[in-house]
Amino acid sequence: MGWIFGPILFAGEDKTLLPENFRLLPVTPHRLATGLLGASLFGVPALISLLAFSTLFVYALQSGGLPSAIAAIPAVLLQLLFTVSISRVVTSMLRKLVRSQASSFFSSMITGAIMAFFVTGWLLLNLDTGGLANGLPTGFSLLLYAVPTNWGLNWPWSD
Numbered sequence: 028m029g030w031i032f033g034p035i036l037f038a039g040e041d042k043t044l045l046p047e048n049f050r051l052l053p054v055t056p057h058r059l060a061t062g063l064l065g066a067s068l069f070g071v072p073a074l075i076s077l078l079a080f081s082t083l084f085v086y087a088l089q090s091g092g093l094p095s096a097i098a099a100i101p102a103v104l105l106q107l108l109f110t111v112s113i114s115r116v117v118t119s120m121l122r123k124l125v126r127s128q129a130s131s132f133f134s135s136m137i138t139g140a141i142m143a144f145f146v147t148g149w150l151l152l153n154l155d156t157g158g159l160a161n162g163l164p165t166g167f168s169l170l171l172y173a174v175p176t177n178w179g180l181n182w183p184w185s186d
Contacts, residue, residue, distance in 0.1 A: 046119075067111045080106045 044063055054062075067073065080103045087099035125131040 045122075064108070064112060064115065067115060068107070073107065073111060076110060077103070077107055 044066055046059060046063060049059055052059075083103050083106070084096055084099045088096040121134065125134050
């Protein structure tokens with residue numbers, strides 16, 4: 028979630044390389060996109076995400092042994108690529124959105140709503156904390172397993 032909402036909440040801190048800066052170079056769009064994605068993988072946020080995603084490797088090693096841990100390595104790398112790619116897409120969409128005053132106002136309203144939800148909006152969800160001690164509801168668990176970042180958790184060592 029941080030990779031998706033980070034560029035929205037901290038748009039002023041966007042230090043990514045822009046494709047527009049490389050427009051005059053004789054580089055194909057595919058090669059440029061690959062290079063920009065690769066450049067996005069170098070930095071503190073990507074390193075922290077890689078460390079967080081490496082817990083999948085540890086979980087696989089504990090629950091399924093060495094074969095599962097070996098299968099978890101590409102899952103960890105694909106999760107990192109997925110989150111960095113989503114972040115790049117959101118950043119480019121936001122950059123295109125804030126070009127006019129009206130769309131900049133709309134973007135600010137979205138940012139304010141997201142920040143308000145993270146501060147106190149979770150109270151509106153009316154969470155049943157006693158029921159969560161017994162596990163998540165089945166429908167919500169299935170939804171969480173359907174998210175691409177959980178595919179690696181579910182595939183090689185599922186029951």
